[in-house]
Amino acid sequence: MTPPEPTHRVAELRNLINEHNYRYYVLDDPAISDAEYDVLMRELCDLEAAHPNLLTPDSPTQRVGAPPASHFAKVRHEQPMLSLGNAFSEADLYAWHERVVRLLGNEAPLAFVVEPKIDGLAVALMYRQGHLVQGATRGDGEEGEDITANLRTIQSIPLTLRAAPLAAPSAPAIPEVLEVRGEVYLRLADFDALNARLSAAGERVAANPRNAAAGSLRQKDPSITSQRPLRFFAYATGVTRGVQFRSQWETLQFLRSLGFPVNQDARRFEQFAEVVGFCREWMARREQLAYEADGVVVKIDDRYQQAELGVVGRDPRWAIAYKFPAREAVTRLVTIVVNVGRTGVITPNAELEPVELSGVTVRNASLHNADYIAQRDIRLGDYVTIKRAGDVIPYVIGPVVNRRVGDEQPYSFPTHCPACGTALEREEGEAAWRCPNFGICPAQVVRRIEHFVSRTALDIVGIGERQAELFVSKGMVTDVADLYALRAEDFAEMEGFGTRRVANVLEAIEQSKQRPLERLVVGMGIRYVGTVAAQALARHFGSLERLMDASKEELEAVDGIGPVAAASVVDFFRHEANRTLAHKLKAAGLTVATDTTHAARSTTLEGQTFVLTGTMPNLSREQAASLIQSHGGKVTGTVSKKTSFVVVGESPGSKLARAQTLGVAVLDEAGLLALIPPPEAEETGK
Ligand code: IVH
Numbered sequence: 191m192t193p194p195e196p197t198h199r200v201a202e203l204r205n206l207i208n209e210h211n212y213r214y215y216v217l218d219d220p221a222i223s224d225a226e227y228d229v230l231m232r233e234l235c236d237l238e239a240a241h242p243n244l245l246t247p248d249s250p251t252q253r254v255g256a257p258p259a260s261h262f263a264k265v266r267h268e269q270p271m272l273s274l275g276n277a278f279s280e281a282d283l284y285a286w287h288e289r290v291v292r293l294l295g296n297e298a299p300l301a302f303v304v305e306p307k308i309d310g311l312a313v314a315l316m317y318r319q320g321h322l323v324q325g326a327t328r329g330d331g332e333e334g335e336d337i338t339a340n341l342r343t344i345q346s347i348p349l350t351l352r353a354a355p356l357a358a359p360s361a362p363a364i365p366e367v368l369e370v371r372g373e374v375y376l377r378l379a380d381f382d383a384l385n386a387r388l389s390a391a392g393e394r395v396a397a398n399p400r401n402a403a404a405g406s407l408r409q410k411d412p413s414i415t416s417q418r419p420l421r422f423f424a425y426a427t428g429v430t431r432g433v434q435f436r437s438q439w440e441t442l443q444f445l446r447s448l449g450f451p452v453n454q455d456a457r458r459f460e461q462f463a464e465v466v467g468f469c470r471e472w473m474a475r476r477e478q479l480a481y482e483a484d485g486v487v488v489k490i491d492d493r494y495q496q497a498e499l500g501v502v503g504r505d506p507r508w509a510i511a512y513k514f515p516a517r518e519a520v521t522r523l524v525t526i527v528v529n530v531g532r533t534g535v536i537t538p539n540a541e542l543e544p545v546e547l548s549g550v551t552v553r554n555a556s557l558h559n560a561d562y563i564a565q566r567d568i569r570l571g572d573y574v575t576i577k578r579a580g581d582v583i584p585y586v587i588g589p590v591v592n593r594r595v596g597d598e599q600p601y602s603f604p605t606h607c608p609a610c611g612t613a614l615e616r617e618e619g620e621a622a623w624r625c626p627n628f629g630i631c632p633a634q635v636v637r638r639i640e641h642f643v644s645r646t647a648l649d650i651v652g653i654g655e656r657q658a659e660l661f662v663s664k665g666m667v668t669d670v671a672d673l674y675a676l677r678a679e680d681f682a683e684m685e686g687f688g689t690r691r692v693a694n695v696l697e698a699i700e701q702s703k704q705r706p707l708e709r710l711v712v713g714m715g716i717r718y719v720g721t722v723a724a725q726a727l728a729r730h731f732g733s734l735e736r737l738m739d740a741s742k743e744e745l746e747a748v749d750g751i752g753p754v755a756a757a758s759v760v761d762f763f764r765h766e767a768n769r770t771l772a773h774k775l776k777a778a779g780l781t782v783a784t785d786t787t788h789a790a791r792s793t794t795l796e797g798q799t800f801v802l803t804g805t806m807p808n809l810s811r812e813q814a815a816s817l818i819q820s821h822g823g824k825v826t827g828t829v830s831k832k833t834s835f836v837v838v839g840e841s842p843g844s845k846l847a848r849a850q851t852l853g854v855a856v857l858d859e860a861g862l863l864a865l866i867p868p869p870e871a872e873e874t875g876k
Pocket residue numbers: 272273274305306307308309310311312328373425426487506509511
């Protein structure tokens with residue numbers, strides 16, 4: 191017989207883990223660190239391994255359970271999964287409203303629910319007695335495919351419905367049968383990261399978040415799907431037994447109380463004018479969303495009215511999609527130029543005939559890599575479709591083949607570095623071609639100087655791309671350390687550099703020697719080591735020398751450093767040229783150790799957590815962050831109840847709205863500065 195103890199602990203751990211999953215993935219308000227979460231997960235895995243009889247399919251350890259499938263079985267939808275009619279203008283929206291009024295009669299009191307229309311994939315999740323038993327794609331609306339194993343891997347989809355500890359005390363009982371419908375999607379940031387990962391692995395990148403989500407859901411092996419950062423929003427129910435809803439609004443509240451992620455931006459209105467106002471507002475907010483939305487959906491709230499209005503074909507008369515204007519445009523690809531990056535990666539960019547795309551003139555677009563161009567057969571002179579998602583740089587989706595006239599030229603990717611002529615190389619399994627002339631190729635040196643002087647690194651004002659190119663072409667600078675040997679005479683031939691400006695630049699170079707070690711670590715341009723990792727490394731090792739000699743194991747042991755960054759640091763300092771550079775920088779007088787006497791920093795903001803959003807009048811995001819950190823405060827990316835302050839600049843994102851909802855204090859730049867002792871006071875305090 192099983193002793194009662196593990197049974198009890200397993201149940202307790204599952205509840206805890208489910209609760210933390212819910213907080214993290216649904217509420218966006220984690221209560222514990224990833225490491226603490228991992229400890230709980232480990233304990234549960236160990237217990238389940240020791241007591242296999244306690245293992246159940248809805249344990250949080252069992253999200254990836256099924257072996258790869260050979261095909262997906264068909265699933266008939268008991269209730270068809272509908273589609274939506276479109277409104278492309280406010281006039282269309284008014285026309286829809288008029289028809290509703292005509293059909294229901296003038297006197298009928300109307301209410302509307304307006305929800306963002308997420309651009310992802312509709313799925314249906316079947317719960318029996320509170321357990322997820324089946325998940326299917328929409329398919330043609332009548333019949334979809336059984337992708338249960340893949341949907342189970344999505345952390346924001348509950349495997350078991352919550353018995354509502356967090357919901358209202360009057361939480362409903364779990365219905366006997368509940369089919370939940372909603373959208374599986376990828377956040378823009380997750381999409382970019384996924385594409386970067388796929389591209390680095392030499393795999394096909396997806397053209398947009400929707401395709402990436404679709405591709406991820408179609409994987410035959412659920413363990414691959416589990417590595418894709420898919421998310422879910424619930425917006426409707428299908429078949430139900432044991433529960434009934436009077437309205438869409440009630441449905442959304444109910445789904446939320448059962449633990450489903452429901453879009454926080456859904457609203458209920460009783461005046462149609464307010465609906466129109468909200469649609470307008472959304473059009474403007476579109477660019478700030480964390481995910482791609484292609485419009486808003488307006489639904490009649492009352493279920494009886496919905497039934498009365500009915501469905502024509504696949505489109506319900508009781509709902510309409512108000513579509514945003516397309517963020518795609520078609521223009522001619524004039525030529526392809528390749529850029530050599532800091533680490534030698536060759537990236538192709540399309541030079542386009544200028545075209546308007548959601549309010550900006552686009553002249554260049556990314557082509558990702560050589561395979562991307564080849565796979566899509568993108569030719570010089572082609573008309574191409576370009577797309578912008580969020581604030582990411584536009585990229586080419588593909589050619590408009592039926593606009594070809596015959597003189598388009600297939601593109602052959604260069605075999606040699608356009609800057610130094612070295613034959614390009616490509617590592618097994620990588621998508622990117624590289625110039626292997628590391629440390630010498632002038633294009634790489636220029637890029638490295640640009641990075642070194644940038645604001646997050648050594649912050650040397652007055653040196654930009656043009657100056658870097660000139661220094662490099664004249665042989666005055668062969669690596670970033672040479673910047674410290676520049677003298678006034680070296681600027682002699684530079685246009686626009688009078689005595690005064692030269693003095694300023696030299697002063698800025700001199701000043702940069704005082705930057706803390708972490709900035710130097712950023713400046714060295716080690717792959718996968720950005721500001722956050724550099725801070726962790728500088729704090730842990732305390733000197734450049736110790737960092738240079740750290741082993742992979744030592745690096746991985748640093749909080750915040752993963753295996754990829756650790757391997758990259760080791761690899762970087764394995765190169766003799768980089769070690770020499772480190773010594774040169776030290777010899778030039780840069781700060782190569784964390785100064786412990788200075789480490790007695792201000793602690794004014796200790797224990798306070800800040801979130802930054804929008805553009806501030808004077809401080810860059812990085813400057814504001816390092817200011818807060820230098821006074822002991824913490825900067826995070828997500829607003830939660832634990833956030834002390836949200837600092838807003840111009841055009842703040844959804845973070846401001848979230849702060850207001852949660853009642854978190856909001857500051858502007860001046861307000862932030864007012865929290866901190868003025869620099870003079872600090873000087874004397876040292
Ligand atoms: S309602 C009336 N609500 O849009 C029932 N759909 O064009 C139709 N979609 O297949 C679904 N967000 O994939 C509804 N808040 C939302 C939605 C939404 C995205 C998608 C869904 C559907 C398609 C219809």
